[in-house]
Amino acid sequence: ETGVTQSPTHLIKTRGQQVTLRCSSQSGHNTVSWYQQALGQGPQFIFQYYREEENGRGNFPPRFSGLQFPNYSSELNVNALELDDSALYLCAARDFSSSYEQYFGPGTRLTVT
């Protein structure tokens, strides 16, 4: 077990709606990264939070935003959903100071219709 959980497991939304995905990790995982994985592709880096501040971002528009909380949980928010946002969304947690290894959650599969 990675100690990283995500909710919900699956989600169906309509184009133009907003969605919030959640991730929870164990104590000590002070860094969380979010990835988008479209079908047949590798995960694409969205952004990263360290101690509740965003400190890295991939090539995603501002309608993708996030939060990290003191209890090691995190949120990914996507506004104005588009059909191309349909993907598996993965969060990965890590103790930045001690290990390279990231622990992935099981992902949330988002379908936008």
Add this chain to the structure above:
Amino acid sequence: RKEVEQDPGPFNVPEGATVAFNCTYSNSASQSFFWYRQDCRKEPKLLMSVYSSGNEDGRFTAQLNRASQYISLLIRDSKLSDSATYLCVVYWEGAGSYQLTFGKGTKLSVIP
């Protein structure tokens, strides 16, 4: 040019075969390298790190050539349970942040 490129696959091999995956990366400042394994509809899981001297973990051997910006993974004596997608991953760290860049993945099917 994509940041991390892998063999397109899929690879369909019989049990017991040896199979090799290749990967190239474009960012010469990349610091660490990994192979992840991803089972169908599951999250990626770290398979092994890749070191310049080459490293082995049981039936798996990983190699890195920094000059050529090339990474490889060799699987010997393939098992049915090796069937998965193998992701080449490049790690960069700097200015208090880091990023993992994933290849598209190569799908392996081991056939009885």
